[in-house]
Amino acid sequence: MEKVEILIIGAGVVGLSIAKKLSEKFDDVVVVEREESFGRHTSSRNSEVIHSGIYYPQNTLKAKLCVRGADLLYDFARENNVKHEQCGKFIVATSTEEIPELEKLQQNGELNGVKNMRIVEKEEIREMEPQIHAIKALEVKKTGIIDTHGLMRMLAEKAEENDAFIVYKMEVTKIEKKDDSYIVQFSNGEIFQAQAVINSTGLFSDEIAKMVGIDIQKANLKLHWCKGEYYKDNHISGVKRLIYPLPDPKGISLGIHLTINLNGEVRFGPNAYYIDELDYKMDETNKKDFLQAIQRYITIEKDHLHLDDCGIRPKLQGPNDDFRDFYIKEESTKGFPNFINLIGIESPGLTCCLAIAEKVALLLKR
Template sequence: GLAIAERFSKKYDCVIVAEKEPSFGRHTSSRNSEVMHSGIYYPQDSLKAKLCVKGNEMLYSFLKEHEIGHRNCGKLIIATKDEEISILEELLLNGTKNGVKGLEILSEKKVKELEPLFKTKGALRVPSTGIMDTHCVMKKLDFIAEENGAMISYNTEVVGIEKTDDGYIITFSDGFKVKSPIVINAAGLWADKVSEMVGIPAEEHNYTIHLCKGEYYKTTKYKDIEHLVYPVPDPTGISLGIHIRINLNGELSFGPNAYYVNELDYGMDETYHKEFHESVSEYLDIDFEEIWQDDSGIRPKLQNKGEGFRDFIIENEKDKGFPNFINLIGIESPGLTCCLAIAEYVENLIDREK
């Protein structure tokens, strides 16, 4: 939402962002690994693949231009069994087709030279992956948008959207209303509900969001790991596996796991402690007592339990009778990496004749 506001504020005289929370990034945007992904995992020609590769480049440029904390640390996807090497080769091929540069398979010896602590049979090196200060990214987008004249209205919840002959009337929880020819639904965990407000039933159009929780555990045992380190991805496609998350201070944590929930609750579930320890122990020596609860987040997934890959939905809903109502639904990972590319994509969806 902030990335779209920042881009649109440069071309439109009146841009309003309605945010129901008292500040930005209270949910998915700040409860994640703060990773700039490369685009290796996603099917060729999917929006996730195209926007991730482009967004990665755009985001690095943005971070450098505005001197925002980040590090191009790279990522190692490690195989802990011989049979996993073929999975790395498939990822390399898929990533290359998607336009990801610099991918290479490393031998066990080479991985040990880079990261001697890990149990591995080899790894896929992904040099374009990095980490960043997501709070500062959001703060800068907010600042630029407002500097350009956009209005960022916090504590402002949308409760109704009515289509008119020449646009939409948006009603807020305090009863205030505004009229706009363009509405962009970037409501994250609530995007399906906002879409329904205008008259697009989520179930009928396969827009239903499923809440998928991910938790992180942290440790102080290790502080000398230079790369992000991931296992081979979960074959169900629900997550990328419990991996090593490092921040700009060098602090280490593990996660996220993935399980579906029925309500928004960021509390940690201690029953997953054993699962975390077992997963991490496959590639790193660590005792059960040396990891403990850190934080959690919730993904707005279109893919329900047991279902296959689902791409982002980024649509001008004119074919459903709602011109210039732009839906962004299921913007989970790699949505943060894609944010600037998504903003550009959304701009190109606007029908200027309406």
């Protein structure tokens, strides 16, 4: 049986950030990942946007970790040559009824500590983004884009420089608390004994919490999977910043937005619908809805829109629920000291990754 001090389950952007942070302080940090390499799930299937923190209710983890996380992420990317660009974004109002919502978002952003926002009028929108139809826009300068794969590669490199190990093709199948430690079993028959376990398994994090003995129904920690598809349009060029509609009023998604990648290519998405099975297959069922949503703020040709990719959100918020925050807890009160659960790390989890790692380091008891 392999003995480790800290076992991190999951090598997505969050698990790797935690590995980097903890390996600065602890000698024996091991990350186990069931896939053949890092970031095969949500961390490589997202919009790659560094969010500013305007959307989330005040004093929630999503708000606080997003504002802090964006600063940490820009610094990390700059210092380590991870490709990124602080391109800014417009959230657009396309009818007068939407203007009060735009102003509310600005106020919420200010309360969350987001700086450098302003309302832009129609004439200036036309000068700054001639292709965009909007009567007013909220400009958020803090927003940007990042090469997520490059970020994860750098995080893994930094963790390994600090002597952390990242082991692939290691799927956790059973966890048992034994005295002051955890016995963790893998599908390949290996067994580890860990003094601390960090569950950063994204879409599967409720199942891992269940394995250790947490009643996830009773604790209200059952995850709901919510799919988001993307389309691309190779005919659009020259858009300089990200373009977002107003967010979905129920808080399920930020709306079908236009993102540009670091090569200036344009993508639209994601939409949002709940699913029961993990399935990354796509077809054109929702193309009509995409066209309708996009045509409100930019003119595109139906035939120029092609299926691109999709991701799945691990949401604590079910179809009829109100806002749910990230769940990041050390589980002593449930009888599992030094077992840290990260559940419901949906958007803005990429932006928050380094701030989440700071929080986890504080939660860990020696």
